[in-house]
Amino acid sequence: MxxxxxxxxxxxxxxxxxxSRYVSAKVVSIVVLLSVTALILFTLVPRYSAFPSSLPLLNPEIHYEETFTLPVSAPNFSIPDVPALITALQRATAVASEGRDTTFSRKAKLQWHQEHPCRARAELQPLYNLRRIVEDAAPNAKWESVFKEYETLHRVCTQSVGGDLVDYFATRGNTTNCRFLVAGIAPGAGLGNKMLSMVSGLLYAILTQRVFLIAADTLVPGILCEPFEGSQWLFDPQWKVTPEYAPGRQQYWENKDEFYKEVDSALRGGEPVKSSIYGLVANDEWCQPGQRFFCSTEQSYYNLVPWVYINGCFYFLPKLFAIPAFRPVLEDLFPDKLALTHLLRSAFLPSxxxxxxxxxxxxxxxxxxxxxxxxxxxxxxxxxxxxxxxxxxxxxxxxxxxxxxxxxxxxxxxxxxxxxxxxxxxxxxxxxxxxxxxxxxxxxxxxxxxxxxxxxxxxxxxxxxxxxxxxxxxxxxxxxxxxxxxxxxxxxxxxxxxxxxxxxxxxxxxxxxxxxxxxxxxxxxxxxxxxxxxxxxxxxxxxxxxxxxxxxxxxxxxxxxxxxxxxxxxxxxxxxxxxxx
Missing domain, CATH: 3.40.50.11350 (Rossmann fold)
Structure with a gap:
C-alpha cells in the first residue's frame, strides 16, 4: 500500500x-434571488470612484455623428458552413489591413513567443493522450483552421489600432474597420463562472468576426496565457471605461433596450434610422445576454455596432446553437458538439x-x-x-x-x-x-x-x-x-x-x-x-x-x-x- x-x-x-437554492419554481422568485445576490456581491467588490484625468470624457452636450444606419430590413448575414466562416474571417482581416501585408514573420513570431511563454501550448494535449482508459476527444481540423484564421484577424486589428485600445474606444475610433467584443464579469463571480462566460463570448466573437477582449476585472490575465498569437486580449487594465467601474458610463456605453428601440423604429417605421451607438451593453439583469440577443434579426443589427460588451457569470454557449443564423456553421464546426472542450484547450491555457x-x-x-x-x-x-x-x-x-x-x-x-x-x-x-x-x-x-x-x-x-x-x-x-x-x-x-x-x-x-x-x-x-x-x-x-x-x-x-x-x-x-x- x-x-x-x-x-x-x-x-x-x-x-x-x-x-445554491432556488426559493421557488416560479421565474419571478428566481429573478428576485439573482438580483439580491448580484447586489450583495457587487457591494463586496472594490470600486473606483476617481475617473483618470488622462482619459478624455465625451461631452454630453455635443451631438456625435451617427456610427451607422439601421436599414428597414434585416441584413442577411447567415454563415452556412465552415468554409464560409473562414472566408468571412479573411474578408474582415483584409478590410482591417487596408492592403497592408499581414504576414506574421518568423522573427516577429519568435519574439512574441519569447515575450509570452506558454508551456501548456505544447504540453497540455500530450497529457490527455497518456490516459490509459478513457478515449480522448478526436482532433477537430475544422476548428483548428477557424481558430488560426481568427488569430490573424485578432492580430491585424490590435496592431492596426497602433496604441492604447482604451483610448481608441474612448475617442470613438473608427480607423481600423474592426469590431470588438469585451467580456466582463459580474462582481463576485468565481473562476468557473468567469471562464465559462468568457468561453461563450469567444465563440460568439469568432462567429461574428469580432476582436475578443477581456476586461481587467476578470483577474484572468494572471492565470491564463495570451491565446491569440501576435496579439493581446486585455482591455482596460485601469478600469477607465469598463461599465461597472467607470463613472459616466452612459457617455461610453448604451444599453440594449435603447438599441432595440432603434431596431424597432427601423423595422416598423419603414424608414432607415441613424444611430450614434458606438458601445453597446448586451447583457440583462440575469447576468447573461438578453432574450432578443438570441434572434437572427437582432444579430444582423448587432453586426453594425462597433463595440459590444457582455458582462456575465453564466455559460450561455449552448444557446448560440439556437440562433438560426449561427446554427448551420456551428453544426458543421462541431458535429460532436464538443465546442467547450475545443475552445478551452485552444484559448484558455494555463499560464x-x-x-x-x-x-x-x-x-x-x-x-x-x-x-x-x-x-x-x-x-x-x-x-x-x-x-x-x-x-x-x-x-x-x-x-x-x-x-x-x-x-x-x-x-x-x-x-x-x-x-x-x-x-x-x-x-x-x-x-x-x-x-x-x-x-x-x-x-x-x-x-x-x-x-x-x-x-x-x-x-x-x-x-x-x-x-x-x-x-x-x-x-x-x-x-x-x-x-x-x-x-x-x-x-x-x-x-x-x-x-x-x-x-x-x-x-x-x-x-x-x-x-x-x-x-x-x-x-x-x-x-x-x-x-x-x-x-x-x-x-x-x-x-x-x-x-x-x-x-x-x-x-x-x-x-x-x-x-x-x-x-x-x-x-x-x-x-x-x-x-x-
Missing part, C-alpha cells in the same frame, strides 16, 4: 457557482506559473497510474452544510465508485472487474485526486485503504489544498485552475451538482462525469452525466424574436433537438448541448 499523499497549502478557494503546479501534481501523483479517479466535492453553504452532509457524501462517493467498478473494495482479492484486461503489472496502480476545501473524504478513503488494502492494487489518495472558505483573488484562481486541469486528467470523474468548478474539469477533459447525489432525501448514490457539456443555468427557455414568427414564443428546445434540459440532479432550470462521445 502506497503512502497516502496530502500536501497542505495555504491556498483557500472553492468552486464558484450560482446561488506558466499555473502550469508548474499542474505539472508537479501530474508528475508526482498521476503520470504512472494505471487508473486515475478525480473527485470534486463542494459544500455550497460552507461549514454548516459540511457538518450536516459530509458523512452522506462520503458514503455516496464510495457506493457509486464500488457499484460502477471504479474503485476496488477494501481488502479485495483481485483487480476490479472493469480493468482486468489492463492488469499486466503485478500490482495495479490507482490514483485518486480529490479537490475539496474539506479533508474528510480524503481522510476516510485513506483510512479505509490503509487498514484493508486490496490484494492486487495500490490505491493512493491525493488532496493538495484545504481551506474551508472560498476567496476571490488572483492566487486562489491560480490554484483553482491547477486543480481543475488536474481533475481533467482523470479516467473517471465525480463532481458536485451545480458546480462550475467540476464542469470546467469535465469540459477540459472531455469527460462524462458522475454527479454525486447530495440530496439527503434521495436513495441514489450518483447519476452519470448525459453530456460533456456544462449546464447553462437559468436560461430563458422561450424565444423572444418579434420579427421571426416561426420562432417567436416557441420553446427553444423544440427547435433544436440536441439542446436538452439539464439533469434535475445537476440543475433544476437549465439547458445543455448533448455531445456525441
Amino acid at each position: 502506497k503512502a497516502l499523499e496530502f500536501v497542505p497549502r495555504s491556498f483557500k478557494w472553492a468552486p464558484p457557482g450560482v446561488p 506558466d506559473e499555473v502550469w508548474r503546479r499542474i505539472d508537479q501534481i501530474h508528475s508526482l501523483y498521476l503520470r504512472n497510474a494505471d487508473r486515475r479517479v478525480g473527485i470534486q466535492v463542494r459544500y455550497r453553504d460552507g461549514e454548516k452544510e459540511f457538518n450536516i452532509t459530509h458523512k452522506l457524501i462520503i458514503d455516496r462517493v464510495v457506493k457509486c465508485a464500488l457499484e460502477n467498478h471504479i474503485l476496488p473494495a477494501a481488502g479485495a482479492k483481485g483487480v476490479s472487474d472493469l480493468n482486468q484486461t489492463l492488469a499486466s503489472k503485478p500490482r495495479y496502480q490507482t490514483s485518486v485526486f480529490i479537490a475539496s476545501l474539506y479533508p474528510s473524504l480524503h481522510d476516510s478513503l485513506g483510512e479505509t485503504y490503509i487498514r484493508n488494502p486490496p490484494e492486487m492494487e495500490d490505491v493512493s489518495i491525493i488532496q493538495v489544498t484545504r481551506g474551508k472558505e472560498q476567496h476571490f483573488n488572483d492566487e486562489e484562481d491560480k490554484q483553482a485552475l491547477a486543480e481543475i486541469i488536474s481533475l481533467s486528467f482523470a479516467d473517471y470523474l465525480f463532481v458536485t451538482p451545480l458546480s462550475t468548478f467540476g464542469g470546467m474539469a469535465q469540459g477540459y477533459g472531455a469527460l462524462l462525469p458522475w454527479f454525486i447525489d447530495n440530496r439527503p432525501t434521495s436513495e441514489g448514490s450518483c447519476q452519470r452525466a448525459q453530456t460533456v457539456d456544462v449546464c447553462y443555468q437559468l436560461p430563458q427557455f422561450i424565444y423572444n424574436c418579434p420579427y421571426e414568427p416561426d420562432l417567436d414564443k416557441q420553446w427553444v428546445m423544440s427547435k433544436v433537438p440536441y439542446l436538452k434540459d439539464c439533469l434535475p440532479l445537476d440543475a433544476k432550470y437549465g439547458m445543455q448541448l448533448i455531445t456525441r462521445n
Whole structure:
C-alpha cells in the first residue's frame, strides 16, 4: 500500500457557482434571488470612484455623428458552413489591413513567443493522450483552421489600432474597420463562472468576426496565457471605461433596450434610422445576454455596432446553437458538439506559473497510474452544510465508485472487474485526486485503504489544498485552475451538482462525469452525466424574436433537438448541448 499523499497549502478557494437554492419554481422568485445576490456581491467588490484625468470624457452636450444606419430590413448575414466562416474571417482581416501585408514573420513570431511563454501550448494535449482508459476527444481540423484564421484577424486589428485600445474606444475610433467584443464579469463571480462566460463570448466573437477582449476585472490575465498569437486580449487594465467601474458610463456605453428601440423604429417605421451607438451593453439583469440577443434579426443589427460588451457569470454557449443564423456553421464546426472542450484547450491555457503546479501534481501523483479517479466535492453553504452532509457524501462517493467498478473494495482479492484486461503489472496502480476545501473524504478513503488494502492494487489518495472558505483573488484562481486541469486528467470523474468548478474539469477533459447525489432525501448514490457539456443555468427557455414568427414564443428546445434540459440532479432550470462521445 502506497503512502497516502496530502500536501497542505495555504491556498483557500472553492468552486464558484450560482446561488445554491432556488426559493421557488416560479421565474419571478428566481429573478428576485439573482438580483439580491448580484447586489450583495457587487457591494463586496472594490470600486473606483476617481475617473483618470488622462482619459478624455465625451461631452454630453455635443451631438456625435451617427456610427451607422439601421436599414428597414434585416441584413442577411447567415454563415452556412465552415468554409464560409473562414472566408468571412479573411474578408474582415483584409478590410482591417487596408492592403497592408499581414504576414506574421518568423522573427516577429519568435519574439512574441519569447515575450509570452506558454508551456501548456505544447504540453497540455500530450497529457490527455497518456490516459490509459478513457478515449480522448478526436482532433477537430475544422476548428483548428477557424481558430488560426481568427488569430490573424485578432492580430491585424490590435496592431492596426497602433496604441492604447482604451483610448481608441474612448475617442470613438473608427480607423481600423474592426469590431470588438469585451467580456466582463459580474462582481463576485468565481473562476468557473468567469471562464465559462468568457468561453461563450469567444465563440460568439469568432462567429461574428469580432476582436475578443477581456476586461481587467476578470483577474484572468494572471492565470491564463495570451491565446491569440501576435496579439493581446486585455482591455482596460485601469478600469477607465469598463461599465461597472467607470463613472459616466452612459457617455461610453448604451444599453440594449435603447438599441432595440432603434431596431424597432427601423423595422416598423419603414424608414432607415441613424444611430450614434458606438458601445453597446448586451447583457440583462440575469447576468447573461438578453432574450432578443438570441434572434437572427437582432444579430444582423448587432453586426453594425462597433463595440459590444457582455458582462456575465453564466455559460450561455449552448444557446448560440439556437440562433438560426449561427446554427448551420456551428453544426458543421462541431458535429460532436464538443465546442467547450475545443475552445478551452485552444484559448484558455494555463499560464506558466499555473502550469508548474499542474505539472508537479501530474508528475508526482498521476503520470504512472494505471487508473486515475478525480473527485470534486463542494459544500455550497460552507461549514454548516459540511457538518450536516459530509458523512452522506462520503458514503455516496464510495457506493457509486464500488457499484460502477471504479474503485476496488477494501481488502479485495483481485483487480476490479472493469480493468482486468489492463492488469499486466503485478500490482495495479490507482490514483485518486480529490479537490475539496474539506479533508474528510480524503481522510476516510485513506483510512479505509490503509487498514484493508486490496490484494492486487495500490490505491493512493491525493488532496493538495484545504481551506474551508472560498476567496476571490488572483492566487486562489491560480490554484483553482491547477486543480481543475488536474481533475481533467482523470479516467473517471465525480463532481458536485451545480458546480462550475467540476464542469470546467469535465469540459477540459472531455469527460462524462458522475454527479454525486447530495440530496439527503434521495436513495441514489450518483447519476452519470448525459453530456460533456456544462449546464447553462437559468436560461430563458422561450424565444423572444418579434420579427421571426416561426420562432417567436416557441420553446427553444423544440427547435433544436440536441439542446436538452439539464439533469434535475445537476440543475433544476437549465439547458445543455448533448455531445456525441
